[in-house]
Every structure is written in structure tokens, then in C-alpha cells.
């Protein structure tokens with residue numbers, strides 16, 4: 001009798017502890033940003049991605065690469081998020097980047113994990129008839145909620161075709177968790193032609209709300 005009571009007390013204590021621990025485990029909501037439910041305009045620069053799945057996309061527009069002639073194809077057709085290289089360099093901690101764009105936790109999102117994205121680089125000089133792919137190395141950095149900087153990660157893109165290259169998968173390390181923002185750019189010393197752009201698709205993130 002006494003032994004049964006002790007056993008049941010132990011069980012309820014253990015159970016209670018499990019419940020309590022779970023309540024402290026952060027839950028996040030997974031998203032796969034493919035931009036396909038957004039409207040791309042024919043002049044791409046007029047349709048910003050804006051706020052999408054709890055993230056604020058700065059510098060990115062919704063674009064539809066033309067099949068077989070758009071330079072870099074969407075990983076999931078029809079749309080990508082595209083950003084062109086900005087002319088100013090920005091200092092991010094010890095890093096100097098020429099940015100393409102940023103994504104930040106939008107109001108209502110406390111922080112996010114960035115797990116992966118597909119990307120490719122292109123050249124759009126507005127004089128050629130078509131957009132062409134070009135090789136690039138994209139640098140990614142970010143900031144945690146406490147203001148500390150995430151380590152820089154770089155991803156290389158080597159196009160498989162000038163007019164219809166496949167995007168490549170970039171997988172972030174586990175350290176890209178609990179972020180408030182992320183910047184995509186090229187290292188200050190890298191050389192890319194003017195008119196260079198990046199397009200991104202199937203960006204996987206998990207939001208803490």
C-alpha cells in the first residue's frame with residue numbers, strides 16, 4: 001500500500017517535471033517561402049516581396065524568370081525573390097559586405113531559424129536581350145536577438161547554363177537559430193559586374209512567435 005503510494009507520487013512528480021520542461025521548449029512554425037502566391041509584375045522592380053510568412057524582405061522583389069531564357073531558373077516555378085547588388089558597402093561587425101538584401105523578423109515574429117535556401121546569381125544589364133547567369137560567392141551573416149553576430153557563411157554558385165541555370169542549395173549551420181535578421185551580400189573585396197543580382201527560392205525558416 002505504502003509502496004504503491006510512493007510509486008504514484010514519483011510518477012506524478014516525473015510527469016509534472018516533463019510537462020514543465022516542455023513549456024520552456026521553444027516552439028517554432030516552419031515555412032517554405034516559394035513566393036508563388038505573390039504577384040510578380042512585368043517590371044520586376046515594382047513588386048517588393050515585403051512581409052512574407054512573418055519575415056520582412058528588404059531589397060527583394062517578386063520575379064518570374066522566363067523559362068529557358070531567364071538566366072537562373074526558379075527551383076519551384078514560377079516565382080523567385082530577386083535582389084540586385086547594392087552599390088554601398090555596409091559594415092556588419094567585423095564584416096564588410098556589399099548587400100543584395102536582408103530578411104528580418106517582422107512584427108509578430110520574435111526570432112527565426114534559417115535552415116536553407118536555393119539561389120543563383122545573374123546579370124541584368126538592361127541592354128542585353130536576355131538575363132544571363134553568372135558565377136558568384138554569396139556571403140550570409142545575421143544577428144541574434146541579443147545583438148550578437150552569427151558567423152559569416154559563404155556559398156558558391158557555378159552556373160550550369162548561361163540562360164537556364166539551376167539554382168543551388170545553400171544549407172545554413174545550426175548556429176543560424178534564434179535570429180532577428182540576416183543579410184545576403186558579397187564580401188567587400190569580391191568583384192561582380194554592375195547589374196549583378198541574386199535570386200532565391202524555397203527559403204526554409206522556422207518562426208518563434
Ligand SMILES: *[C@@H]1O[C@H](CO)[C@@H](O)[C@H](O)[C@H]1NC(C)=O
Pocket residue numbers: 058102104143147180181
Ligand atoms: C540587424 O540587427 C543588427 C543588430 O541589432 C542591427 O545593427 C542591424 O541594423 C540589423 N539589420 C537590419 C537589416 O535590420
